[in-house]
Amino acid sequence: MASIWAMETSIRRRKPLAGDLKTEVAVVGAGMAGILIAYRLQKAGRQVVVLEAGRIGGGQTRNTTAKITSQHGMFCQKLIQNLGRERARQYAAANEAAIRAYRELIDSRGIDCDLEAKCAYLYGVDREALQREAEAAASLGLPAVYLEQVPLPVPGAGAVRFAGQAQFAPLRFLAALAEKLTVYEQTRVLRAEGQTLVTDRGQVQAEQIVFACHYPFINFPGLYFARMHQERSYVLALENVPKLDGMFIGASSDACSLRTCGDLLLMGGESHRTGEDRQGGRYAALRQRAKEWFPGCREVACWSAQDCITADGAPYIGRYAASRPDWFVATGFHKWGMTSSMAAAMVLEDLMCGRESPYAAAFDPGRVTLGLLPGVAEESVQAARGLAKTFFQPPKERTILPGHGGETAVRGEKAGVYREDDGKALAVSLRCPHLGCQLTWNPDENSWDCPCHGSRFDKEGHLLSGPAQKDLRKR
Numbered sequence: 001m002a003s004i005w006a007m008e009t010s011i012r013r014r015k016p017l018a019g020d021l022k023t024e025v026a027v028v029g030a031g032m033a034g035i036l037i038a039y040r041l042q043k044a045g046r047q048v049v050v051l052e053a054g055r056i057g058g059g060q061t062r063n064t065t066a067k068i069t070s071q072h073g074m075f076c077q078k079l080i081q082n083l084g085r086e087r088a089r090q091y092a093a094a095n096e097a098a099i100r101a102y103r104e105l106i107d108s109r110g111i112d113c114d115l116e117a118k119c120a121y122l123y124g125v126d127r128e129a130l131q132r133e134a135e136a137a138a139s140l141g142l143p144a145v146y147l148e149q150v151p152l153p154v155p156g157a158g159a160v161r162f163a164g165q166a167q168f169a170p171l172r173f174l175a176a177l178a179e180k181l182t183v184y185e186q187t188r189v190l191r192a193e194g195q196t197l198v199t200d201r202g203q204v205q206a207e208q209i210v211f212a213c214h215y216p217f218i219n220f221p222g223l224y225f226a227r228m229h230q231e232r233s234y235v236l237a238l239e240n241v242p243k244l245d246g247m248f249i250g251a252s253s254d255a256c257s258l259r260t261c262g263d264l265l266l267m268g269g270e271s272h273r274t275g276e277d278r279q280g281g282r283y284a285a286l287r288q289r290a291k292e293w294f295p296g297c298r299e300v301a302c303w304s305a306q307d308c309i310t311a312d313g314a315p316y317i318g319r320y321a322a323s324r325p326d327w328f329v330a331t332g333f334h335k336w337g338m339t340s341s342m343a344a345a346m347v348l349e350d351l352m353c354g355r356e357s358p359y360a361a362a363f364d365p366g367r368v369t370l371g372l373l374p375g376v377a378e379e380s381v382q383a384a385r386g387l388a389k390t391f392f393q394p395p396k397e398r399t400i401l402p403g404h405g406g407e408t409a410v411r412g413e414k415a416g417v418y419r420e421d422d423g424k425a426l427a428v429s430l431r432c433p434h435l436g437c438q439l440t441w442n443p444d445e446n447s448w449d450c451p452c453h454g455s456r457f458d459k460e461g462h463l464l465s466g467p468a469q470k471d472l473r474k475r
């Protein structure tokens with residue numbers, strides 16, 4: 001299930017690290033965040049290397065829908081409530097500055113990545129809520145107006161329109177930007193010891209380290225595992241569709257995201273907390289909605305991705321922890337990682353070069369906000385549930401049919417089994433190697449997913465995405 005970006009773009013392969021090295025800055029992760037951060041730091045005169053466990057852009061970035069926008073759903077009122085007006089203003093200004101920075105970078109380097117100016121629409125049927133959101137957004141300096149109608153087949157919907165937004169082809173952009181960077185692919189960072197990163201290919205000593213690996217996998221210090229969870233969403237690329245003018249996101253949590261891409265329409269939705277999709281049917285539900293909204297449409301591709309969600313709605317960008325002043329982090333992008341990655345690159349360039357950042361306070365990972373405490377409590381409850389399942393629920397033997405996966409008992413112990421069509425059983429431990437939570441089967445993706453922190457593994461137990469850094473044990 002490759003995305004249209006992955007199908008159209010081939011990024012030059014890089015060699016793995018071969019032995020030890022020293023550098024000024026080491027960036028962990030070569031997704032949109034890592035590459036932008038490395039690019040800006042290198043441009044500012046720093047010596048930078050990027051360490052990537054897989055391929056450049058091979059993480060969540062290859063499966064994004066790549067809207068470059070400061071319109072992040074129904075978020076402005078929540079943000080003002082959680083961060084306070086001043087920091088919410090900084091958040092808005094950083095995201096608008098990020099859109100300008102993309103334009104300048106793409107224009108100045110002549111990057112061929114289909115950058116197109118678009119309006120962004122937040123649509124919904126609760127007009128009063130949309131009006132309040134438009135007012136809140138405008139009060140933060142965002143280019144927002146309320147509209148009575150939205151150009152979409154949603155009966156009775158109004159919208160908040162943001163002018164001056166954009167969309168692009170993310171992997172083509174990333175390929176061009178990475179061209180002049182030193183990136184080591186197939187090089188997984190296993191742990192960090194002070195200023196040394198220990199990888200599976202050698203050690204890297206760096207004056208400053210940036211964790212841009214989507215979900216920070218170093219649990220202590222930082223405690224990011226207690227402050228974020230992950231959410232998955234699903235995307236269809238459709239042809240034979242009307243040409244929509246704009247990018248769209250629904251105001252309710254079950255609504256759809258839409259953008260064009262040439263003659264195609266990308267339709268996203270069916271979000272859920274990673275690890276909570278036991279029933280499956282996410283693609284089927286999205287296909288059903290596509291048929292209702294765009295009769296005659298044909299599907300050309302489908303894929304899915306996930307992102308980190310923080311308790312108060314803003315990413316964590318800045319110093320990793322007070323006890324590690326030379327470690328930095330960029331995570332928690334809430335499915336808005338295009339502008340957030342650029343905002344991260346701008347903020348970290350300032351902080352790491354010893355300058356003040358006008359936006360740093362809004363993203364400070366050490367912030368304490370009103371929204372944070374209940375959020376942390378909820379994360380802890382969820383993690384405790386995941387752990388409790390492993391330890392307290394006895395294994396039950398169940399028949400797993402061909403083409404299905406599920407929990408069962410193998411030699412008296414709890415295990416996850418996927419049964420191939422030919423009857424062969426693939427059995428793995430259900431204990432997540434990250435923090436030991438019990439994994440659940442995701443029938444939409446044929447994967448084992450962690451409901452606490454969102455790590456994912458394929459049916460054979462190979463790691464798909466972190467924070468876990470190891471495969472599952474075979475049973």
Ligand SMILES: Cc1cc2nc3c(=O)[nH]c(=O)nc-3n(C[C@H](O)[C@H](O)[C@H](O)COP(=O)(O)OP(=O)(O)OC[C@H]3O[C@@H](n4cnc5c(N)ncnc54)[C@H](O)[C@@H]3O)c2cc1C
Nearest residue numbers: 029031032033053059060061064065066067189336337338
């Ligand atoms: C369905 C969906 C649609 C979205 N659409 C949009 C959109 O329209 N606009 C928008 O702004 N945002 C969107 N997003 C969000 C956006 O795609 C993400 O926020 C963004 O791609 C995250 O980039 P990243 O660099 O943080 O992570 P990644 O792209 O995942 O990069 C992290 C990299 O770190 C590497 N890594 C991990 N651990 C290690 C290790 N130990 N050692 C070395 N390397 C490691 C991984 O291999 C990976 O390549 C969407 C998200 C979803 C789920």
